[in-house]
Amino acid sequence: MRLTEAATPALILDRGKFRHNCERMLAKARSLGTRLRPHMKTLKSIDAARVAIDPNHGGIAVSTLKEAEYFAGHGIADLQYAVCITPDKLPQAAAIAVQAPGFSAFIDSVEMAEAVAGFVRAGNPAFGLWIEIDSGEHRTGLAPDDDRLIQIAAILESAGVPLAGAATHGGHSYGERTPEGIAGVAEQERLAVVSAAERLRAAGFAVPGVSAGSTPTSVHRASADGLTELRAGVYMVGDLFQSGIGSLAEDEIAVSVLASVIAHNPERNQIVVDAGGLALSKDRSTAALADGDLGFGLVLDIEGEPSLGRLTVAGVSQEHGEIRGAAPLPFDRLPIGARVRILPNHVCMTAAIHDRYLVVDEGAEIVARCDKIVGW
Amino acid sequence: MRLTEAATPALILDRGKFRHNCERMLAKARSLGTRLRPHMKTLKSIDAARVAIDPNHGGIAVSTLKEAEYFAGHGIADLQYAVCITPDKLPQAAAIAVQAPGFSAFIDSVEMAEAVAGFVRAGNPAFGLWIEIDSGEHRTGLAPDDDRLIQIAAILESAGVPLAGAATHGGHSYGERTPEGIAGVAEQERLAVVSAAERLRAAGFAVPGVSAGSTPTSVHRASADGLTELRAGVYMVGDLFQSGIGSLAEDEIAVSVLASVIAHNPERNQIVVDAGGLALSKDRSTAALADGDLGFGLVLDIEGEPSLGRLTVAGVSQEHGEIRGAAPLPFDRLPIGARVRILPNHVCMTAAIHDRYLVVDEGAEIVARCDKIVGW
Numbered sequence: 222m223r224l225t226e227a228a229t230p231a232l233i234l235d236r237g238k239f240r241h242n243c244e245r246m247l248a249k250a251r252s253l254g255t256r257l258r259p260h261m262k263t264l265k266s267i268d269a270a271r272v273a274i275d276p277n278h279g280g281i282a283v284s285t286l287k288e289a290e291y292f293a294g295h296g297i298a299d300l301q302y303a304v305c306i307t308p309d310k311l312p313q314a315a316a317i318a319v320q321a322p323g324f325s326a327f328i329d330s331v332e333m334a335e336a337v338a339g340f341v342r343a344g345n346p347a348f349g350l351w352i353e354i355d356s357g358e359h360r361t362g363l364a365p366d367d368d369r370l371i372q373i374a375a376i377l378e379s380a381g382v383p384l385a386g387a388a389t390h391g392g393h394s395y396g397e398r399t400p401e402g403i404a405g406v407a408e409q410e411r412l413a414v415v416s417a418a419e420r421l422r423a424a425g426f427a428v429p430g431v432s433a434g435s436t437p438t439s440v441h442r443a444s445a446d447g448l449t450e451l452r453a454g455v456y457m458v459g460d461l462f463q464s465g466i467g468s469l470a471e472d473e474i475a476v477s478v479l480a481s482v483i484a485h486n487p488e489r490n491q492i493v494v495d496a497g498g499l500a501l502s503k504d505r506s507t508a509a510l511a512d513g514d515l516g517f518g519l520v521l522d523i524e525g526e527p528s529l530g531r532l533t534v535a536g537v538s539q540e541h542g543e544i545r546g547a548a549p550l551p552f553d554r555l556p557i558g559a560r561v562r563i564l565p566n567h568v569c570m571t572a573a574i575h576d577r578y579l580v581v582d583e584g585a586e587i588v589a590r591c592d593k594i595v596g597w
Numbered sequence: 598m599r600l601t602e603a604a605t606p607a608l609i610l611d612r613g614k615f616r617h618n619c620e621r622m623l624a625k626a627r628s629l630g631t632r633l634r635p636h637m638k639t640l641k642s643i644d645a646a647r648v649a650i651d652p653n654h655g656g657i658a659v660s661t662l663k664e665a666e667y668f669a670g671h672g673i674a675d676l677q678y679a680v681c682i683t684p685d686k687l688p689q690a691a692a693i694a695v696q697a698p699g700f701s702a703f704i705d706s707v708e709m710a711e712a713v714a715g716f717v718r719a720g721n722p723a724f725g726l727w728i729e730i731d732s733g734e735h736r737t738g739l740a741p742d743d744d745r746l747i748q749i750a751a752i753l754e755s756a757g758v759p760l761a762g763a764a765t766h767g768g769h770s771y772g773e774r775t776p777e778g779i780a781g782v783a784e785q786e787r788l789a790v791v792s793a794a795e796r797l798r799a800a801g802f803a804v805p806g807v808s809a810g811s812t813p814t815s816v817h818r819a820s821a822d823g824l825t826e827l828r829a830g831v832y833m834v835g836d837l838f839q840s841g842i843g844s845l846a847e848d849e850i851a852v853s854v855l856a857s858v859i860a861h862n863p864e865r866n867q868i869v870v871d872a873g874g875l876a877l878s879k880d881r882s883t884a885a886l887a888d889g890d891l892g893f894g895l896v897l898d899i900e901g902e903p904s905l906g907r908l909t910v911a912g913v914s915q916e917h918g919e920i921r922g923a924a925p926l927p928f929d930r931l932p933i934g935a936r937v938r939i940l941p942n943h944v945c946m947t948a949a950i951h952d953r954y955l956v957v958d959e960g961a962e963i964v965a966r967c968d969k970i971v972g973w
Contacts, residue, residue, distance in 0.1 A: 228662075228689070230973055262915060284916045286604075304871065304916055305859040308934040313604070329860055332933050360917055361860040361869050392914060483681040484705055484737040493737050495680065499949050500973070503879045538768060539638060539945050540660045540680055541736055557708050558684040569915050573875050574950045576972050595971055596952050597606055597876070 224523055224560055224585040229481040230500035232575035233562060234264070234591075235525060236582045238475035239458060243273045246439060246456050250275065253445035258282050258301060258432065260454030263569045264578070266593040267295040273457055280323060282452050286310060289317050289324060291594050299323030301432070303388070303452065305353060305361050308336045311345070318348035325349035325385040329362050334373040338380035349385030350377060351432065352421075356413035357406065358392040365417040374426045386430025386449065387421065389414040394437035398511065400467055407438035415447035440468045460568035461519060465510040476572060477525060477562035478518070479579070480542065482555050492544040492555055496563055498537040502570035518563040520544055522554075523585050525562050529554070534563060600899055600936055600961040605857040606876035608951035609938060610640070610967075611901060612958045614851035615834055619649045622815060622832050626651065629821035634658050634677060634808065636830030639945045640954070642969040643671040649833055656699060658828050662686060665693050665700060667970050675699030677808070679764070679828065681729060681737050684712045687721070694724035701725035701761040705738050710749040714756035725761030726753060727808065728797075732789035733782065734768040741793040750802045762806025762825070763797065765790040770813035774887065776843055783814035791823035816844045836944035837895055841886040852948060853901060853938035854894070855955070856918065858931050868920040868931055872939055874913040878946035894939040896920055898930075899961050901938050905930070910939060 224233070243259075250257040259273035262284035270281055270292060280299025283289045289300045290313075298321045306314060306326040318324040328334060328350045341347045352373055355362035363369055374384055391410035397403045410433040418428040434452035445451065455463055458475040480496035498517070507515040516533035529551055536543040542563070544550065555561065565571035572578070573595065580589035600609070619635075626633040635649035638660035646657055646668060656675025659665045665676045666689075674697045682690060682702040694700040704710060704726045717723045728749055731738035739745055750760055767786035773779045786809040794804040810828035821827065831839055834851040856872035874893070883891040892909035905927055912919040918939070920926060931937065941947035948954070949971065956965035 226685070228973065229683075229685070305869070307857045307859050307871070309602070309605070309857060330933055336934070359862075359865060359867075360914065360919065361862075481683045481685060483683050486735075486737075489735060491735075493681070495683070498880070498946055503881070503943075503946055504874070505879070505881075538736065539949075543736065557706055558712070567879075570874055570879055573915075574972055596950055597604065 222587045224479055224579070224581065224587060227479060227579055227587065229479050229560065230496040231479040232572055232578040233477045233479050234458065234578045234580045235475045236580050236588065238473055240272060242457050242459060242469060242473060242475060246453065247275055249439065250451050253442065255445040255448050256450050258450045258452045259457065260303065260452055261288060261292065263454050263458060263572055264593055266578070266591050267292065268591040269457065270297065278450060282454070285597055286313050286317065287594060287597050289321070293317050293321035293324070297321060300325070301351065302326040303390070305329050306333065311337065311340045314348060315346045318346050325351055327351050327353045327388060328373060329353040331369050331372050331376065334376040337382055338376050341380045341382050347382045349383045351385045351388040351430065352417070354387050354389040354414045354417045356389040356391050356410045358390060360392060362389060365413045365420065370417055370421060371424050374421055374424065378426065384426055384428060386428050386432060387414050387417045388430070388432035388452070391433065391435050391438045394435050395466070397437065398466060400441050403437045403441040403466070404443055407442035408444070410434070410438055411444060411446070411448060418447070436463060436468050437466060455569060458568050460565050461515050462506040462510070462567055465507055465512060474564050476568050477521065477564050478571065480561055480563055482557050482559045482561070485552055485557060487552055490546060490550055492550050492552065494534070494542045494544065494561060495540060496542045497540045499539055499574055501534065501537060501542060501563060501565060502567065503537065504567035504570040507566045515566065517542060518565050521562045521564060523560040523562060529561070598963045600855055600955070600957065600963060603855060603955055603963065605855050605936065606872040607855040608948055608954040609853045609855050610834065610954045610956050611851045612956050612964065614849055616648060618833050618835060618845060618849060618851060622829065623651055625815065626827050629818065631821040631824050632826045634826045634828045635833065636679065636828055637664060637668065639830050639834060639948055640969055642954070642967050643668065644967040645833065646673065654826060658830070661973055662689050662693065663970060663973050665697070669693050669697035669700070673697060676701070677727065678702040679766070681705050682709065687713065687716045690724060691722045694722050701727055703727050703729045703764060704749060705729040707745050707748050707752065710752040713758055714752050717756045717758050723758045725759040727761045727764040727806065728793070730763055730765040730790045730793045732765040732767050732786045734766060736768060738765060741789045741796065746793055746797060747800050750797055750800065754802065760802055760804060762804050762808060763790050763793045764806070764808035764828070766828070767809065767811050767814045770811050771842070773813065774842060776817050779813045779817040779842070780819055783818035784820070786810070786814055787820060787822070787824060794823070812839060812844050813842060831945060834944050836941050837891050838882040838886070838943055841883055841888060850940050852944050853897065853940050854947065856937055856939055858933050858935045858937070861928055861933060863928055866922060866926055868926050868928065870910070870918045870920065870937060871916060872918045873916045875915055875950055877910065877913060877918060877939060877941060878943065879913065880943035880946040883942045891942060893918060894941050897938045897940060899936040899938060905937070
């Protein structure tokens, strides 16, 4: 079956590009003397995880407990829920930890350390916790010199809760625009989480894991000294924002949205497709790039090649995407029913609503169809 | 079970507000001497459709063929796929029409009329088509005076394809900010689609349906003369954008996202919740409102009341939402694990990724849990 026969809109994965991106990041981790923990928040699919997992590590990161349950059900034992856990999520997390003995979660407060300690003292199963360190993103996490690090470790230890380690996410790398700027954030990440781990060790706690990462910092990192793992996810498939900030080349982006032309309006120089704000997402992160706004996505031909010129989806409503342009649009090449593939601004937002993806291998022949999970 | 016990993030529907909004729009249609075709693109749920359907009409509109299949499976016969159909979607549409005899779709081109005629001449089941009229939105549809109206009707008639009618969507009402401006778009909608229907009738074609609508134009419409139905959807539940342009009051918004506080940072005056860009969507439509930007949503207490002050989710990443404020945040009222309810900017975008919703009836007691569909 070819993409011409698939129902639209549909999420498409280019297998060759995906594998290339995965292998490159594995090689990067090895070259830095560390290991890779792929974050599966983008594709949320066991088929993708099997390609991405570092054979020297075996674990993954996830962004929801639903992902953790799904991957535990597929036999992955080392699952890092890379979000601060809350009291109400403890029973679900403990149940996952029974199935996946390497399950772990993030924590950044004394209150939650006490809640976890109480939960475990009440006879519930324990699981590992990573103390989250704020290396400059200012979202969640404690500063490396915050005294609560030691308090949290002591409370966990007193209840027999294993300390998985210290972890950080330098998400502020997304605000940098040069390799040097991103490498600077990578070093901030490393110094923050390594110094936190050293403080904990100096206070007498074992700190088996030291985890840092984002895609940009992992790509541009010069040193992983003191890190036991890099943690990144979007590198596997990429998107226009990541190519815009230099995490990969535009022709290495492995995910696109297949859409059909549903209407023509030559008077307005407009082509409408059936991929709108839901199929593409309303993410507008490329608007912040110096190279120019790519609207809601860049339009490629059905083979995934940029043969149509630099067309973008300039506007969206729920199920409509409007391709507009300064130069006359290629109406003849794109009759009603014709297919295009649209590169997304931010693939994590785009992929999330799709419950499956079609796999192609260079071109428009579908070689597999994979399920993925959606929601919570 | 109460909302304090539900897993987060979760989509919440306030049943009382939902019913009130549905009844008001039904009364509006009746007062104008017409009928209502509720558009089910927002909640995508049979439970919601049963409340919203006009007993004098019986039909609904949908935005995807997956919705059409779902509602056909639940016994709804009159299903209007309110998007221009494409050649590749004809087999799926015809199969739906066998199950739902009132299934219909939109068309706005001679090419597609020929494709449908060929499909039906080849022995496939026919279904009704609405010629889409552009009443000023400039997305899809033909101008009312376009000669292709007559050509399309003639091609369909020659193949025995029923003309369902003429239909328009005045989506440009979303750009208006006053009741008078929106009423003006409503009159544009009406005049455009009624004049198109009259041209078709003058050319000898029966035009059983004349369909117009959007939520703002349906709320502010003064006349439905010549219309056989109003078509609207978001009015059922509303959102911050719709309250911002006067389609309903803010305290009539019936959908919110339940979230848990996952982290505190008093130094940065920041509270982080587990509803981010996926659970809320990245829609930023309220940024265009004069009354002030509501970020990624407005934060209410667990009862759905505005007792926390005018807090907004100022920033999102995939699974994190950051509440920040000029005044000190209510950290004591919102300890880690506390629940809040967040009103969305654009509920169609927010609801889409959730595969179920919890129903409450004034307050925080869950009275039902309903499934909905997701994706394509």
